[in-house]
Amino acid sequence: MANKVDVRIVKSKESLMSAMIGLLGKKKLEDLTISEICQEADVNRNTFYSHYSSVRELFDEMNGKYLEALFASAKVFDEPNDSTIKNLVNVLDKMKEKGNLTKIIFSESNSIKHLNTLLQILFPVSVIESSKSENLSPEECHAFLIGGIMNLILRWIENDYQESPKNFGRKIFNFIEEIKLF
Numbered sequence: 048m049a050n051k052v053d054v055r056i057v058k059s060k061e062s063l064m065s066a067m068i069g070l071l072g073k074k075k076l077e078d079l080t081i082s083e084i085c086q087e088a089d090v091n092r093n094t095f096y097s098h099y100s101s102v103r104e105l106f107d108e109m110n111g112k113y114l115e116a117l118f119a120s121a122k123v124f125d126e127p128n129d130s131t132i133k134n135l136v137n138v139l140d141k142m143k144e145k146g147n148l149t150k151i152i153f154s155e156s157n158s159i160k161h162l163n164t165l166l167q168i169l170f171p172v173s174v175i176e177s178s179k180s181e182n183l184s185p186e187e188c189h190a191f192l193i194g195g196i197m198n199l200i201l202r203w204i205e206n207d208y209q210e211s212p213k214n215f216g217r218k219i220f221n222f223i224e225e226i227k228l229f
Contacts, residue, residue, distance in 0.1 A: 062088040071151045139212030
């Protein structure tokens with residue numbers, strides 16, 4: 048017999064995560080309490096403790112699910128092309144779709160590492176092998192590219208996604224072509 052998912056568990060966890068997202072819009076993670084989350088989610092503390100041992104554990108599960116969805120939307124290409132652009136736009140769409148959750152996740156310093164990893168999947172070093180730079184090695188060009196894109200994305204998030212993911216992704220690729228990293 049296949050394991051059935053208990054709908055009550057799913058709903059409890061969703062309520063707790065939703066409550067946490069709402070509260071993180073007002074307070075820092077380290078300032079949140081289990082009581083506040085439970086009150087906001089309209090569940091009792093026993094329900095919380097049946098799923099999580101701490102606020103951090105709840106955050107880590109929420110973070111993991113978010114990042115899993117982002118990574119699932121990323122595909123690896125050996126060279127920059129229209130598919131790579133579409134891939135980046137797909138990831139940016141997912142980020143914008145999650146709005147406040149994206150801001151919350153990437154305000155945590157350890158999550159920046161995940162964005163870095165995601166961008167390295169989108170833009171592997173092999174993309175830079177034919178770099179036209181005379182001063183930097185392909186690995187150095189790659190580090191420059193990833194760092195720059197990462198900071199542009201963080202700025203885009205901080206500015207409430209003012210540009211559409213499609214326009215923003217295209218702008219990134221146009222800049223990369225201008226500086227002749229590919």
